[in-house]
Amino acid sequence: MQIKSILAKPFANYVYKGVRKGMATAVEDQESILKELLKTGKTTEFGKEHQMQNVSVYEEYIQAVPVRDYEQFKPYIEKIKEGRHNILWKGKPIYLAKTSGTTSGVKYIPISKESISNHINTARNALLCYIAESGNSQFTNGKMIFLSGSPELDRVGGIPTGRLSGIVNHHVPNYLRRNQLPSYETNCIEDWETKLDKIVAETLHQDMTLISGIPPWMQMYFDRLHQNTGKKIKDIFPNFSVLVHGGVNFEPYRNKLFESIGQDIAAIETFPASEGFMAFQDSQKAEGLLLNTNSGIFFEFIPAGEIFSSTPTRLSLKDVKVGENYAMIINNNAGLWGYNIGDTVKFVSTNPYRLVVTGRIKHFISAFGEHVIGEEVEYSLIKAAEEEGVHITEFTVAPMITQGEGKSYHEWFIEFENKPPDMTRFAIKVDHHLRNKNIYYNDLITGNILLPLHIRTVKKNGFIDYMKSIGKLGGQNKVPRLSNDRKIAVALEKYVES
Template sequence: MGIKAALSKPLAAYTHARDQQWLQHPEKAQQAIFQQILKQAAGTVFGKDHQFSKIKSHADYVKAVPVRDYEGLKPYFDRVKKGEPDILWSGKPIYLAKTSGTTSGTKYIPITKASIPNHINGAKNALLSYIHETGNSQFLDGKLIFLSGSPVLEEVGGIKTGRLSGIVNHHVPGYLRTNQMPSYQTNCIEDWETKLDKVVEETLPQRMTLISGIPPWVQMYFDKLTARTGRPIKDIFPDFSLFVYGGVNFEPYKAKLFQSVGKKIDSIETFPASEGFFAYQNSQHDNGLLLLLNSGIFYEFIPASEYFNENPTRLTIGEVELGVNYALVLSSNAGLWSYSLGDTVKFVSKNPYKVIVSGRIKHFISAFGEHVIGEEVEKALRETMRHFPEVSVAEFTVAPKISSTETEPSYHEWLIEFASQPTDLKAFEQELNTQLCKLNSYYDDLIKGNILQNLKVTALPPAAFQSYMQSQGKLGGQNKVPRLSNDRNLAEGLLKV
């Protein structure tokens, strides 16, 4: 065992013991953050506009600060982007994380001196938690790859600006720098396919032990490795033992990815975003993600069924219930205030508080009143694949298909890129429809009432999603394909590829 692996074990034990302090008092930890961030931002433009100095309780805060998304806070973000100080947080941010928005175009999310530890420590503690539970630390002695965006930063309003993964790249601890792959020069390549070819070239001779990235882009990396060598990943990298991922639900990719590896390996799910690092999987024995309640972020939870109400219920951590879909709202030391992230979560444990990411609040199909959400389509597909073990899926999305005639009902079209197709596509289609009916009563009623006909599956050619994303300039990095759309834009784009 190398020195890094050996030293990580006492550090992991120390971190675990320290975390028990807030884990045992989660509501107290959240209240402390609530009071601290309000006090520190009271003198900012936003704090004065919303009379932070008069807020004494969460009820006061709810009255003073409405829930807004990026668009709602954009006048403040625009002033931050111009380089004005003391707008959302004291001083200026040290970074702006540049990310794609669905309605707002490019978003610029502030990262402050106070909030950068949230991003760095979240990822570090996810690994230390794994080491503490499993005793496996030998991966630290091998090469670690983080498939990420370019670390090259530009300046906007005098503030360093770039993709979150590129920003975080500058904060990789020194003791891991010698292990990190790919090289800085390769990470700076903007074109994803060119970059991936170079990553393959650099990593092939190395002893890779940990691989991290968004599952569909890691799958592309694995495919290129296997195409180059004709071997499964376990033979190329026999010491590869840990996969770290986040950003999308792993389940639709899991079978194909592990098939590419050729053996079962441990994995750690994380929940990062430009707005913060929120949770990580702290046990190999369940899929729940430990919500980080002591990391500079104060959370509010809106029942998803109320999200579009004029005055939705806003709950704090002590008020949540298990099994309910909540829209995640956060206020933080990055200068985000009652900011609607857009993600929905569902609590699977309250001791400690653990969540699963259930979807996007605005990613649903309700073209006919069915309100089908991402969690439902992913679960329907997963359950259907259990009945068709020969099937593996590379990528998929779902869109409404509105009938042009009165005699033939409309339907949901599932555009699926199969890595391995079902032997009977019609039977697969029928089972998928049955599973979705079980999961969504509104959809079931529309099927039974002949308002909708059974869903239809359109099998797309290999690399269809990759080609489409490339055509949109969104190949690689942190770009993800929406699971659901209320229109046909994505579907028609894929069908033209």
């Protein structure tokens, strides 16, 4: 056993004890964080505008500060980009995390000297909790990779600006630098496929023990390794034992990833975003991700059905319930106040507070009042795929609206690793599971308002080609599971099998 794995265990146990202690004080920690945030917030331009000096408890806070999304926050961000001080938080941010979604424009998210530790320490804690629970610290001796965006930073308003993964790359502890792959030069390559070839070349003969990234891009990496060697990943990297993932639901990718690896290994799920590291999997034995309740973020939750209301119900942590679907709202020590991050979550436990991510607020279908969400389509497809022995590469769903009652339907664009033997039977099964999951969708089918879903088979690598065509291939980019319009569906038409 080498020195890193020896030292990792006592440190992991120390951190793990702190994490477990925090489970019992989550509500009190949240109340303390709000008070600390207000203490600084009242001195800022935003705080003065919203009279934070008169706010001392949560009930007063929700009256003073409305919920906003990025577009509504943008005027404040623009002032920060001009180089102005004390706008949302004291001084200026130390970074701006630049992010762009598939369906939205570029966003600039402030990161302060107080909030950077949330991003760094939470990622560390996820690994340390795994070490403490499993006893496996051997992976710390080998090479580790994070499939990420470029670490090169620009300057906006004098503030270093770039992708979150690139910013975090500058804060990798020195003791892990020698373990980190790919090289800095390779990480700076913008073209994903060129970068992927370089990553394969740099890692192929290394002792890779941990691989981290968004599942579809990890799968591309595994596929490229297989093309080069004809081997399963476990035979290329015999000491590979930990897979860290986040960004999208892991379940649609699980079977194919583990088949590529050649065996099941430990998988650690994380919930990072440019706005903050929200939650992480603290245990291989418990469902859900532990909410990060003592890391500079005060969380609020709005029942998902009320998110577009002008006066939504806002709940602090102590009032959430298991099984309810909530929009997550954050307030953090980088100056985001009442900020709607766009994700929906559902608590699976309140002792401790563990949750699962159920989708994106903007990613749903309700063209007919059904309000189908990401969690429901993912569940339905995975269930049918398991029953039919089918592996899914990627998919998305859009409404097909036609004139005349009983003629419209949901159109599913699916790229299969292996196609079902009977596509009609497979479609019926997916539709059946979705009807069981969503009563409104079932009523529309039963009432002959909607036809059962239709499946369009996407060509091999069709989603990769689509993402490439819109300049979103690789890095942290992902295909939306659901759209309430046909923008993505129309673009995918050229990648559908005839």
